[in-house]
Amino acid sequence: MGKISLKNVTKAFGEAMVIPSLDLEIEDGEFVVFVGPSGCGKSTLLRLIAGLEDVTSGVIEIDGRDATEVPPARRGLAMVFQSYALYPHMSVRKNIAFPLKMAKMDAAEQERRVTSAAKILNLTDYLDRRPGQLSGGQRQRVAIGRAIVREPAAFLFDEPLSNLDAALRVNMRLEISELHQSLATTMIYVTHDQVEAMTMADKIVVLHAGRIEQVGSPLDLYRSPANRFVAGFIGSPKMNFISGAEAGKHGAHTIGIRPEHLALSTTEGAWQGKVAVAEHLGSDTFLYVNVNGMDPLTVRTQGEAGIHHGDTVYISPDAEHLHRFDASGKTI
Amino acid sequence: MATAHSRVAARFMISPAVLLLLGWMIVPLSMTIYFSFLSYNLLMPGMEEFIGFTNYRFFLTDPAFFAALANTLLLVGGVLVITIVGGTALALLLDQPFWGQGIVRILVIAPFFVMPTVSALVWKNMFMNPVNGLFAHLAKAIGLEPFDFLAHAPLASIILIVAWQWLPFATLILLTALQSLDQEQLEASEMDGANFGNRFIYIVLPHMARAITVVVLIQTIFLLSVFAEILVTTNGGPGYASTNITYLVYAQSLLQFDVGGGSAGGIVAVILANIVAVFLMRMIGKNLEA
Amino acid sequence: MARRVSNRRKTLVTIVAWAVGIAIFFPILWTILTSFKTEAEAIASPPKFLFFDWTLENYAEVNSRSNYFLHFMNSVIISVGSTLLGLAIAIPAAWSMAFVPGKRTKDVLMWMLSTKMLPPVGVLIPIYLLFRDSGLLDTRLGLVIVLTLINLPIIVWMLFTYFKEIPGEILEAARMDGAGLWEEVVHVLTPMAVPGIASTLLLNIILAWNEAFWTLNLTAAKAAPLTAFIASYSSPEGLFYAKLSAASTLAIAPILVLGWFSQKQLVRGLTFGAVK
Ligand SMILES: Nc1ncnc2c1ncn2[C@@H]1O[C@H](COP(=O)(O)OP(=O)(O)O)[C@@H](O)[C@H]1O
Ligand SMILES: [Mg+2]
Numbered sequence: 046m047g048k049i050s051l052k053n054v055t056k057a058f059g060e061a062m063v064i065p066s067l068d069l070e071i072e073d074g075e076f077v078v079f080v081g082p083s084g085c086g087k088s089t090l091l092r093l094i095a096g097l098e099d100v101t102s103g104v105i106e107i108d109g110r111d112a113t114e115v116p117p118a119r120r121g122l123a124m125v126f127q128s129y130a131l132y133p134h135m136s137v138r139k140n141i142a143f144p145l146k147m148a149k150m151d152a153a154e155q156e157r158r159v160t161s162a163a164k165i166l167n168l169t170d171y172l173d174r175r176p177g178q179l180s181g182g183q184r185q186r187v188a189i190g191r192a193i194v195r196e197p198a199a200f201l202f203d204e205p206l207s208n209l210d211a212a213l214r215v216n217m218r219l220e221i222s223e224l225h226q227s228l229a230t231t232m233i234y235v236t237h238d239q240v241e242a243m244t245m246a247d248k249i250v251v252l253h254a255g256r257i258e259q260v261g262s263p264l265d266l267y268r269s270p271a272n273r274f275v276a277g278f279i280g281s282p283k284m285n286f287i288s289g290a291e292a293g294k295h296g297a298h299t300i301g302i303r304p305e306h307l308a309l310s311t312t313e314g315a316w317q318g319k320v321a322v323a324e325h326l327g328s329d330t331f332l333y334v335n336v337n338g339m340d341p342l343t344v345r346t347q348g349e350a351g352i353h354h355g356d357t358v359y360i361s362p363d364a365e366h367l368h369r370f371d372a373s374g375k376t377i
Numbered sequence: 378m379a380t381a382h383s384r385v386a387a388r389f390m391i392s393p394a395v396l397l398l399l400g401w402m403i404v405p406l407s408m409t410i411y412f413s414f415l416s417y418n419l420l421m422p423g424m425e426e427f428i429g430f431t432n433y434r435f436f437l438t439d440p441a442f443f444a445a446l447a448n449t450l451l452l453v454g455g456v457l458v459i460t461i462v463g464g465t466a467l468a469l470l471l472d473q474p475f476w477g478q479g480i481v482r483i484l485v486i487a488p489f490f491v492m493p494t495v496s497a498l499v500w501k502n503m504f505m506n507p508v509n510g511l512f513a514h515l516a517k518a519i520g521l522e523p524f525d526f527l528a529h530a531p532l533a534s535i536i537l538i539v540a541w542q543w544l545p546f547a548t549l550i551l552l553t554a555l556q557s558l559d560q561e562q563l564e565a566s567e568m569d570g571a572n573f574g575n576r577f578i579y580i581v582l583p584h585m586a587r588a589i590t591v592v593v594l595i596q597t598i599f600l601l602s603v604f605a606e607i608l609v610t611t612n613g614g615p616g617y618a619s620t621n622i623t624y625l626v627y628a629q630s631l632l633q634f635d636v637g638g639g640s641a642g643g644i645v646a647v648i649l650a651n652i653v654a655v656f657l658m659r660m661i662g663k664n665l666e667a
Numbered sequence: 668m669a670r671r672v673s674n675r676r677k678t679l680v681t682i683v684a685w686a687v688g689i690a691i692f693f694p695i696l697w698t699i700l701t702s703f704k705t706e707a708e709a710i711a712s713p714p715k716f717l718f719f720d721w722t723l724e725n726y727a728e729v730n731s732r733s734n735y736f737l738h739f740m741n742s743v744i745i746s747v748g749s750t751l752l753g754l755a756i757a758i759p760a761a762w763s764m765a766f767v768p769g770k771r772t773k774d775v776l777m778w779m780l781s782t783k784m785l786p787p788v789g790v791l792i793p794i795y796l797l798f799r800d801s802g803l804l805d806t807r808l809g810l811v812i813v814l815t816l817i818n819l820p821i822i823v824w825m826l827f828t829y830f831k832e833i834p835g836e837i838l839e840a841a842r843m844d845g846a847g848l849w850e851e852v853v854h855v856l857t858p859m860a861v862p863g864i865a866s867t868l869l870l871n872i873i874l875a876w877n878e879a880f881w882t883l884n885l886t887a888a889k890a891a892p893l894t895a896f897i898a899s900y901s902s903p904e905g906l907f908y909a910k911l912s913a914a915s916t917l918a919i920a921p922i923l924v925l926g927w928f929s930q931k932q933l934v935r936g937l938t939f940g941a942v943k
Contacts (some may be wrong), residue, residue, distance in 0.1 A: 390759030
């Protein structure tokens with residue numbers, strides 16, 4: 046079981062209030078991603094759940110029991126760190142077995158669990174190596190192995206992929222998702238990368254300056270962001286924001302429209318503009334277009350649009366996908 | 378990065394070290410301060426009485442104190458000059474590529490590992506002895522009269538011995554600092570037209586300034602307390618010619634058994650060392666943040 | 668990056684460097700050579716450099732006449748004992764300061780350092796009297812205690828600078844894995860810090876072995892380590908050069924070897940981490 050609830054949790058480092066009062070429910074078996082810009086308090090929140098930091102006030106419950114004062118070792122959670130935090134002086138086998146050894150599990154059972162974890166993670170051939178002799182991806186797997194042998198109530202991941210190169214990151218992302226499918230254990234995953242959040246999460250928690258901006262499924266957040274911050278953070282390329290007269294026509298302070306929801310034409314449309322940069326990716330083309338009286342707009346079209354720097358284009362927003370925000374940034 | 382739990386544990390783990398050092402510092406030091414206000418001679422137990430600042434007055438007006446203070450300053454200053462200048466030169470030399478670098482390095486740092494009593498006795502007997510010492514043999518070989526170093530230049534001889542022991546320390550630290558100098562910086566300055574002298578003055582020396590300061594301060598702390606070298610070579614003599622403050626306090630307390638006077642001298646030594654320590658601590662403290 | 672150097676220049680530097688190196692090492696070399704001479708050859712004029720009758724009799728005699736072995740063992744026990752005791756006290760302290768730093772950690776570190784700067788004569792008399800009254804004068808235990816205390820700040824500092832380099836996340840991982848404080852220190856921190864602990868150990872054995880203020884003032888005969896024993900050669904035995912040399916060679920040889928092993932750590936230890 047791995048149901049976690051945070052009630053009125055706050056955290057201050059000395060004077061600095063990093064997490065103002067926060068409530069959050071995480072259901073058993075869910076894959077929850079905390080996402081937000083660097084420094085917004087994601088790691089702090091995760092460490093509070095882990096018990097590596099004390100809350101300043103509030104209550105953390107794990108499976109209905111108050112765990113606020115319980116030391117990390119007895120919360121039944123496992124954590125995978127950004128730096129992997131492997132024990133450099135122990136072999137892979139010993140690293141994975143360490144939590145079992147700490148739990149004084151008998152040797153045969155330890156061996157059985159290590160072997161099975163190694164099989165799941167493709168580490169069988171590396172069990173006698175030291176972490177220093179492994180590649181980044183293998184180290185990452187060892188860190189995960191060390192977490193899964195404990196059969197924890199929940200897994201905590203703190204930006205586990207950020208030290209890997211791009212190709213490996215995609216692979217590991219899939220592996221972690223598969224692991225979640227097969228274990229069906231609660232996972233809390235911290236990242237600043239919204240692509241990771243969108244691809245992996247059942248539920249995304251968007252954090253900004255220690256506050257929760259919105260909680261929801263990836264598509265909820267994409268379709269109906271609660272405010273301008275979430276709208277701008279989720280989705281790539283970023284949503285275009287337009288304020289002033291154009292927004293006034295829609296009865297809003299600011300309107301937002303995603304690059305993929307702008308229709309492009311060389312002959313007619315709502316707004317006329319000049320192409321500043323055209324990025325041809327093959328599958329898509331990204332255009333950065335200067336329109337009079339607006340910030341440059343990003344437009345995404347499928348396939349190879351035959352448009353280049355300096356061309357004049359016409360752009361029309363898709364009314365169905367228009368987002369309207371009031372002066373405080375809230376969605377109307 | 379911690380919980381209340383680990384903070385309690387941390388306090389618990391650090392307390393033995395703190396309590397022991399606190400005891401080591403406070404108990405004997407306050408006893409010394411207390412004794413320094415007493416008339417107290419070990420040969421006359423039971424006759425202790427409070428005499429205020431008399432011990433300080435005697436100690437600070439004793440001609441021996443001025444001699445010892447001057448000797449202490451000369452000893453510290455002399456050794457510092459020799460080791461810093463010599464150490465910088467040696468570091469520059471050893472930083473060049475040459476055959477057998479590792480071995481020469483080992484030879485150069487060896488004196489640092491020689492215990493003070495051994496180095497003092499070896500120098501005193503086998504080198505500086507006016508009859509059988511190697512220097513006497515050398516002098517005779519070139520037709521000079523052998524010189525009795527420890528009788529006629531006792532302080533200079535001790536400075537030489539102590540400098541020999543500390544030269545490796547200065548060399549090693551300055552060499553370490555030198556090796557951390559970015560080669561590209563040197564190459565850039567070469568491209569900018571700086572010759573060897575310019576490079577040394579504008580690039581190398583500023584880079585080493587910190588290390589030199591560290592060497593000066595640390596050596597000063599140790600050099601203020603030079604003792605064994607004096608004890609086994611000259612016993613502070615002739616007269617007070619090679620007595621430093623440390624030796625003077627030792628002589629007063631454990632040779633003349635004047636606990637009161639010795640304690641006053643000890644406190645004076647503590648105050649002198651503190652002046653140096655303040656500077657050293659600032660340096661190291663800054664480094665803690667970096 | 669090695670710079671390109673002409674062979675001629677390299678040859679020249681080699682000659683100068685070796686000459687300087689041998690000159691600095693010469694007193695030690697001369698002592699070692701003399702220890703293999705007879706007393707007559709040791710003071711022969713002109714001095715004999717390599718061509719003499721090599722003999723081991725000085726070594727035999729030093730031991731048979733003065734119970735050299737006792738003093739050697741005193742040195743071993745005092746330096747190793749005080750270092751191990753110091754490590755046992757310092758490892759937990761350094762752990763605290765490196766991994767659970769508080770507002771006052773820096774002040775505590777600086778204060779510990781300041782105790783090292785207390786000149787020994789400032790506390791000579793009280794320590795002497797306390798030792799006399801508690802029967803610790805001229806005992807190995809007494810010296811172990813004093814040397815532990817005077818080197819404790821260096822041990823704490825060295826360990827602190829090594830521990831600082833261990834990522835805190837690894838210790839947190841251990842905590843998550845269910846390790847208690849004790850297990851964290853024993854199974855994770857200590858093995859990872861082995862190189863740092865070893866060099867701290869080495870440097871402190873060297874410092875304790877060569878300590879020559881307290882060893883000279885607090886021992887007479889029984890517990891005298893080699894520093895104090897050699898001092899007794901001051902006169903008139905000092906005039907027996909060959910025997911003085913043999914005793915000296917034996918006293919410095921072990922430390923020379925240890926010292927050469929620990930040259931790198933030496934800088935860091937002696938500068939309290941200010942130069943690395
Ligand atoms: N131990 C600490 N002491 C003081 N401030 C901290 C500490 N840990 C984190 N912070 C501050 O809290 C904020 C959130 O940090 P963190 O949770 O690491 O952000 P994220 O993981 O989202 O990048 C940052 O402003 C950071 O400077
Ligand atoms: Mg973080």
